[in-house]
Amino acid sequence: MTSASDAPVRRVLLVEDDASIARFIDMALEDQGVDLTVCGDVESALAALQERPVGLVITDLMLPGLSGYDLVDRLHSEPALLAGAKVVIFSAGVNLDKQARLEGRGIWRILRKPASVAQLQACVLDAFVEHEVAPATLAVVPLEPAASSRVESDAVLAYFGGDVSLFRAYRAKCLVQFEHDLVAGDAALSSIDLAALQRLSHSLATVFRTLGWAEDGKVAKQLEVFAAEGDAQASATAWARLRPRLLG
Template sequence: MRVLLVEDDPTLQRFVAMALEDDDVRLQACISVDEALLALATQRFDLVISDLMLPGRHGLDLLQTLHKRPELRAGARLAVFSAGINPAVREQLEALGVTRFLSKPCSLADLESCLDGLRDAPANVATPSIHQAAIEQYFGGNTALYQAFLARARLQFPNDIANGRKAWERGEHHKLRHLAHSLKSVLLTLGHADAAAIARQLELDAQQAAEGSEAADDAVRSAWPVLESALAKLL
């Protein structure tokens, strides 16, 4: 199970880490809404536990963003530390999908209750039928081999997103072209033809932008965020 903890109190972070270390949980902690959104854009989690009082943006901002963008939440269960909230706020949080409310200090039993049912939930490993052609063409019909390749790609995609974003922000068109070329092949092999087509066009535009084309530079600026979003959905 993958758990995202959004909490700026290091003492509480350590308590949650110690409480969940024997529960086959991979815990990732962050201290702000912006850090949490970046993590959610590049990874999938089974459970998100968030404080409401955070440095910078309020925890409610995170929950509202996940409500508006369900692809970021990706079905994760939501829990909040709720010390001192009134019934109206609790009702608002429930409307945003929060199903667990944890007090401060938090008990071990309350934390474990957040995990109830997640252990028994079927893993999301089914291979979509639209990818069957890719399995037949590139993996000789071996679904297990496809799943292994997909798992490795998902480990690499966060690095690709970070490197691509950096190259895009700096206008490093040669680096972006090289990355798009690589992603085009990977995405096509995985059966994501639409995303592969975006990467292919970005590769062509980045090459032309590197040669001085202003129109291609504008196209690159528009195309990379679309490709980045497509990669995030595959994590």
Template sequence: MAPARMLLVEDDPMLRRFVRMALEALPLELLECDSVAPALQILAAQPVQLILTDLMLPGASGVDLLLHLQQHPALRGTAKVVVFSAGLTPETRLQLAPLQVWRLLEKPTPIAVLEQCVREALAVGDDSGGDSPPPAAAPASDRHVAIDQYFGGDAELFHLYRNTCMAQFPHDLAAGDRAANGHDLPTLRRVAHSLKTVLLTIDLPVLAAQARALESTCHTGAPDAAARDWPLLRAALADFVKNQGSAQY
């Protein structure tokens, strides 16, 4: 039997990597894109059984994607939709309620929760062996909180993901600089929105809080405040990258 097919709509390459890592053991074909237009092209070309989408995307939003699928049900077919977002406010949840969303996952989501959600959506069994004892846990003092919370205690997986983030951060800094210099608040907000999740996932809660504050500032449309908040976040993140993650925050 052919493996189930899943479409991931996520503009942040680090979070696409996170999803790939979470689902690599599952028998599924993972299709990826970074915005709504290519997602619709993929759906028009081949059916999928599951759509996992962010809400804040460049151009059309994830809500726009869901509205389009509601208006063109043949395009969606029988696919379940999971919204994977760090912006699940009460207002957003109300907006999503009539759009046939199967489940909501709030970023950052532990790998185990994401994997279990996809297993349930696709009715994929767990072949790991239910009678196998869990791996021995390392002493709590030897682990970051994020390794336990988001990676199920798997330090190797955490460091693999963290290395991906380290390679991506210079690109995020450049994107933030371009947006700040061009007074492009929507783009700067997307940069901050992605960073707040990624930074929390790799155990940098103070930087994540700075990114969250910048996102809020951009959302209110305050250019002076954004011009103040981006340099603060930029300096801290650049320092972290320069020191290869040795700085303590």
């Protein structure tokens, strides 16, 4: 994406391995004058930062290989690599223990998944405001109230600012991505790669909530817990419950 010719380019690096979530952020920032680079893992993110500086780094914590914590530690220990960019943690389930682990690592803001279009746009705007002084303490953006039902119109209001067209465009892209997620989940379960299944279900929980599919989001969250506990049988049962949704 490129900004208008009379506006400064806002370079943002997104470290997110889930394609649906990355697309949501891309669509949310499309008209914000943002030059967005998306990396699916820490290694490629570090390479991107070495290639050119950015003004804002948005990273998930649960990533394949090295984690978001590893990335934060690396950037904190090598300020020249960060080059003054602000760092935002974009993750679900950021509790007090995780916040404490991030303290003292130069984190500018924590943005909880799922976030709305308005929250993402405000985050970028705040990051690039001229002469802004970073807060002395870690700022945590609260989770917006969950939709009161599974009706998709609630999700449109909660996460898309009432923009039905944007919601439908995002949903269409998700439905395409779900075909790939289905293959990835089946493969992970077949090979008993519960770590991969945990990452996938973690991302799907956020995507489902963004689409207003609250009950499916709960099942995905249960699957994440089962996979994290190493319970292959329970994981298989939960995955079987999710497959119909991914099949449309």
